[in-house]
Amino acid sequence: MMRVIDLTLTLQRPMRGVDWEITHRLEQHGWNGRMLKLYSHAGTHIDAPFHFGVGSTTIDEIDPARFRDTAWLADLGNTEEGQLLEPAHLGRLAQDFPPGQSLLLRTGWSRYARTDLARYRDRLPRISRSLAQWCVQKRVNMLGVEPPSVADVNQLDEVSEIHRILLEAGILIIEGLTNLHQIRQPRVELCAFPLSIKGSDGAPARVLAYEEEGA
Known part of the structure; x- marks a missing residue:
C-alpha cells in the first residue's frame, strides 16, 4: 500500500x-469565485530554462513525462543560515546515487516558510557550485529543495550561476518544498506537476511523494 506525502506549500497571503x-x-452570484494573482515562482514551483535565459524552453514545453520519477532523499539535518551545501553533505548518496534519477534535499528550512518570511527568503542554505556540478555529472532529472531558491536571491552573480549550471544541463529545479520530514524511506516516487502556462518561465506546482507503507 502506498503512503502519500504532500510536499506542497499551500498558497496563501x-x-x-x-x-x-x-x-x-x-x-449574490450563485457561486463562489476569485481572480488569482500569482508570481510564476510563488510557493512550491518549478523553474523552466527560460527563467534564466538558458534557451527558450518554457514551462508548458517541458515533456510532462519528466515530472514523474524515482527520487532519492538526502537528509542534511537542520542546516544553518546561509550554509553552502556540498556533495559531502550527501553522505553515501554522493557515491551511490543512480544517474538519471531525481534528488530531494531535506534541510528543515521549510519550517520558516510561514513563521519567518525574511529568514526563509534572505538567509537560506544554498547549493554550492560543486554540488551543482555533481548534479550535472549524475544527470539528475529533478532537483527538489525546501528554500524558495537554490541560491542566494540577493546575490545576482551567485543565483544566476547556480541556476544556469543546473538549467543548462536540463535539470528541473523544484523550489519551496515542505513536509520532507514526513518521508520515511530513502526512495520515493515523486510526482511534481506545474501549471501549464503558455510561455512561462516557471509555475507553481503540486508535488507529491509516494512511498511503500512499511517498506
Missing part, C-alpha cells in the same frame, strides 16, 4: 507573489 480578489459570492 502573505506569501510572496500571492494575492487574489473575490469576484463572485454564493449569496
